[in-house]
Amino acid sequence: MLKKKIPLLLLVILQFLLSTPPAIFAQEFVGGLRKVTGLGTIIRDGQQIIAKDGIRIKMGDKLITGKNGALGVIFTDNTRISLGANSEIHIDQYAFQPTQGKFAFLTELIQGTASYISGAIGKLSPKAVKFKTPTAIVGVRGTRFLVKTAPKD
Amino acid sequence: MYIFFRLLPALLSAVLFCGCVDQHIEPIQPIQSEPIQSIQPPQEKKDLFILLPDKNGKVGEITISNRACTTILSKANESVQVSKNKVPPRTSILSQREVQRKFHDTLQAIPGTADQYILYFYPGTSKLTKNSQQQLPLILKRIKKRLPCEISIIGHTDTQASSEYNLALALQRAIHVRNQLLAIGVPRELLEVSSHGETDPMIPTRDNVKEPRNRRVELFIR
Structure with a gap:
């Protein structure tokens, strides 16, 4: 009796294993690169990826542009950010799960210039949006802004 | 002697004045903490x-x-x-x-805004209305034009029936739209499906209200 059930159980487990990766996969990417010009790099888990249109972004990524570089990111909630030349931004936290009321958007501009245009997170949960710079933290009420950090010596 | 008395107010006021000056100088002294100021950079970064x-x-x-x-x-x-x-x-x-x-x-470098499409369904089903079904080829065209892009397919319901039921129904609707797009040639890796159930209505209503405009899938091409 029990023996008969084991293959069925295995099948269920196998199905579960097969079905989960795409779900995780879908959640891992928080956005994608657009309008990449010049030299840009993504640093992910210590590895360098050359920035190109269409490359997907994960939480924890560090985006860096070179001397003539610029790039844009559109997130899954339609938040948009862009970087000018010689800039670096870190995507520290991102969560967009409206059914669970889970929202987070924390980015950190290390240096350079950036723009921010809010998406659904900024509309549904403005308090969840934090944009850090070397001197201050920006809080947003559904809008767009620009930041330029002091030049590094 | 007389001269002394005549000078006394002057002397007194001189002493007083000196005292005042003394008092005046003293608070200045702590400001001699110049070394601290010179340690700081001349201009703070802004x-x-x-x-x-x-x-x-x-x-x-x-x-x-x-x-x-x-x-x-x-x-x-x-x-x-x-x-x-x-x-x-x-x-x-x-x-x-x-x-x-x-x-x-x-x-x-600011990315373009996402294109939004709204597809509607017959009540309680994941069957697209006739009008919405006809929009699919247009959506395919738009996706091809926007490549490289990503597509979010978000299912919604009205507030008729329980919230758990609606969460599942909204997901079915989103999956149905995904399958339809796959069938006409949209690459699978671009499509991302999710369900907001009855939590994110287009037209806010009380619970258990039929509202055709809330029975929908929102599709974003980013």
Whole structure:
């Protein structure tokens, strides 16, 4: 009796294993690169990826542009950010799960210039949006802004 | 002797004056903490923040908090330079030209807005209305035009029936739209499906209300 059930159980487990990766996969990417010009790099888990249109972004990524570089990111909630030349931004936290009321958007501009245009997170949960710079933290009420950090010596 | 008495007020006032000067000098002395000042860099580093109007001309608001205080920007092109520790100077309005000059490359790199499509369903089913079904080829065309892009397919319901049931129904609707798009040739890896159930209505209603405009899938091409 029990023996008969084991293959069925295995099948269920196998199905579960097969079905989960795409779900995780879908959640891992928080956005994608657009309008990449010049030299840009993504640093992910210590590895360098050359920035190109269409490359997907994960939480924890560090985006860096070179001397003539610029790039844009559109997130899954339609938040948009862009970087000018010689800039670096870190995507520290991102969560967009409206059914669970889970929202987070924390980015950190290390240096350079950036723009921010809010998406659904900024509309549904403005308090969840934090944009850090070397001197201050920006809080947003559904809008767009620009930041330029002091030049590094 | 007489002279002495005549001079006494002058002497007294001289002593008083000296005392005053003494007192005056003393508080100055602590300011001789110049070494501390010279240790600090001559100019503190400042980041520049500018609030821009939205596309429809509406102006929102941002708050900028450093260690000293929080500054609010609420006017179009209002800007402020903020250092780490000090209360920032007054905000000022920048000209459009100045904004363009400082942020030309950054503004150029802003990704285009997402295209939004709304597809509607027959009540309680994941069957697309006739009109919505006919939109699918148009959506395919748009996706091809926007490549590289990503597509979010978000299912919604009205508030008829339980919220658990609706969460599942909204997911079925989103999956149905995904399958339809797969069938006409949209690459699988671009499609991302999710369900908001009855939590995110287009037209807010009380619970258990039939509302055709809420029985929908929202599709974003980013």
